[in-house]
Amino acid sequence: MAACGAGSFDLVFSSMASHWFTAGEQEQLMSLSAPGGRLALALPVPGAALAGNRLLKQLLGSQPGERLWTRAVRRPEVMALKLERCFDRVHMQRMSIREDYPDAAALAAALYTRGVLHALFGRGAAAAREALAAAGVPGVGFEWPLLFIVA
16 A cells, blocks of 8 residues: 555545554555545444354354454444544444345355455365355345445
């Protein structure tokens, strides 16, 4: 990001990515918008209790492999507080997007294809996909609780 330079863009947009950044990288992201420019973020927030979310949490506790989850669940409200120091207006809205799958295997395939399992398990993503698919749970719903921030 440093190669772009501060104040280079009228709009900076990040969807489901900035929560992986370090604090320093988040500061760089905020500095990229030009004076009067905007920053738009979509961040995951903890909280869904659907079967697919519970299966994934169980898998996180039992599946061997890299543990990147702790970095993924940084509090989005912390990012919002940082933005309030840098921008004159900050609008936040929570929303949930629900997806329904015929079974746990379909959920596993979707999360694997999107890179979610790679982000959480690193080299263990394929094994995580197999373990999730092997759960054999029919009619799995998965919910993405999100926080949208525009500054």
